[in-house]
Amino acid sequence: xxxxxxxxxxxxxxPVDDATGRQELIKKMAAKYNVQGxxxxxxxxxxxxxxxxxxxxxxxxxxELPEDEQKSYKSPTGVPMDSTRKELIDWVQQSxxxxxxxxxxxxxxxxxxxxxVKDLFEGLRDIELLKFWLIxxxxxxxxx
Numbered sequence: 001x002x003x004x005x006x007x008x009x010x011x012x013x014x015p016v017d018d019a020t021g022r023q024e025l026i027k028k029m030a031a032k033y034n035v036q037g038x039x040x041x042x043x044x045x046x047x048x049x050x051x052x053x054x055x056x057x058x059x060x061x062x063x064e065l066p067e068d069e070q071k072s073y074k075s076p077t078g079v080p081m082d083s084t085r086k087e088l089i090d091w092v093q094q095s096x097x098x099x100x101x102x103x104x105x106x107x108x109x110x111x112x113x114x115x116x117v118k119d120l121f122e123g124l125r126d127i128e129l130l131k132f133w134l135i136x137x138x139x140x141x142x143x144x
Contacts, residue, residue, distance in 0.1 A: 010078030
């Protein structure tokens with residue numbers, strides 16, 4: 001599973017590619033956030049989704065979009081991750097409940113806002129997930 005952090009501090013969650021695991025994950029998250037009325041079509045859409053970048057309150061509407069619109073959709077918020085709403089951490093925690101063997105990678109770059117990264121690391125610490133890969137963009141050659 002992967003968390004992408006944009007330079008402006010939005011979070012996107014990419015679950016593992018395992019279809020059975022994804023199905024179990026969406027059911028756990030829907031139960032936790034009381035998302036009503038997920039259809040088999042919504043679940044299949046989640047299984048095929050590249051990444052999730054919307055709050056749980058908007059997930060069903062996002063999953064109902066055609067696949068090509070999902071791929072091009074740019075969320076104005078991303079997945080919530082701050083001191084009061086830690087939905088991103090719930091995605092990670094519920095993924096680990098599905099399969100404790102899953103690994104986490106976090107992608108960001110030098111322009112990513114540090115307070116957002118700090119909030120993420122603190123949230124991961126709260127669920128005792130202390131091992132993950134941190135992927136950053138490669139630094140170019142300095143100007144000479």
